[in-house]
Amino acid sequence: xxxxxxxxxxTVHALFKAAEETGGTIPRSEEFLQELGKVFKFSDFVAxxxxxxxxxxxxxxxxxxxxxxxxxxYHRRRLEVELSSIDTEQELTTALRQIRRxxxxxxxxxxxxxxxxxxxxxxxxxxxxxxxxxYALNFLYRHHCESHxxxxxxxxxxxxxxxxxxxKLGACELNFSSDIDLIFAxxxxxxxxxxxxxxxxxxxxxxxxxxLIKILGLLTADGIVFRVDMxxxxxxxxxxxxxxxDAMESYYQSQGREWxxxxxxxxxxxxxxxxAGNELLTxxxxxxxxxxxxxxxxxxx
Numbered sequence: 001x002x003x004x005x006x007x008x009x010x011t012v013h014a015l016f017k018a019a020e021e022t023g024g025t026i027p028r029s030e031e032f033l034q035e036l037g038k039v040f041k042f043s044d045f046v047a048x049x050x051x052x053x054x055x056x057x058x059x060x061x062x063x064x065x066x067x068x069x070x071x072x073x074y075h076r077r078r079l080e081v082e083l084s085s086i087d088t089e090q091e092l093t094t095a096l097r098q099i100r101r102x103x104x105x106x107x108x109x110x111x112x113x114x115x116x117x118x119x120x121x122x123x124x125x126x127x128x129x130x131x132x133x134x135y136a137l138n139f140l141y142r143h144h145c146e147s148h149x150x151x152x153x154x155x156x157x158x159x160x161x162x163x164x165x166x167x168k169l170g171a172c173e174l175n176f177s178s179d180i181d182l183i184f185a186x187x188x189x190x191x192x193x194x195x196x197x198x199x200x201x202x203x204x205x206x207x208x209x210x211x212l213i214k215i216l217g218l219l220t221a222d223g224i225v226f227r228v229d230m231x232x233x234x235x236x237x238x239x240x241x242x243x244x245x246d247a248m249e250s251y252y253q254s255q256g257r258e259w260x261x262x263x264x265x266x267x268x269x270x271x272x273x274x275x276a277g278n279e280l281l282t283x284x285x286x287x288x289x290x291x292x293x294x295x296x297x298x299x300x301x
Contacts, residue, residue, distance in 0.1 A: 046109060050105065053101075056102050075127055125176070129226055130270045137212055140212055148207070151205065156193075159188065160187075161273070163184060165270040201244070206242055249280075
């Protein structure tokens, strides 16, 4: 540990002591100790997280996750397994934050130890965010359907929310301090079926969207999952939280601004009805990519 300062040695020793108290074992090879010292030197978050719960680091080492990047499919499978016994929104709120801490330790460790490129780090963070949004949405949708009925379209088809990732998330460029920029939409107006009383699809999806934002962004003793920014939606913070496709298309045709064209270039369907979401992107393509260029376009750029 010749490259470690005294404060770093203190945190490393604290880690080994915490591990011993829980009956766990941390590797003591020279290679691992050098890696450990480097990570602890640059991240108080990782150091404190590992000392607080050394089993997190032990699990990452024993599973091999500490030395590999994880795809969105991997994150989805892990969430399905680890959250299979979750029944309530409160349980989901707590569990997601605990999983998030583990993943932030893993991704930060790989970044600081030089085990991952910048592209791998941002892609890993974005994949984890995708999986969290998707799992939370599916969980909440089932619960809301049980409580309020199933939202249906004009022909009786079931309606699902579409979640679009914008900004850094849409481009798979998320970093450790990033908000996740989201836009919510649903295919068409209608009413819920099978609930205690009919609700409009708009009412249903507003409730669902608010619940999703709370699950992800509420600050608790376990922290947050991701801060959610809805400012890129139509009309910004003053606009409706969710809109159906026709209303959204009408907005962009009549009121869409130049900066919104550029924002939508990074748009990506990350959760919900992905087939419907891709249909929405197709409908908005004439707005995003103008058919004709003029001097006004160059001026705006």
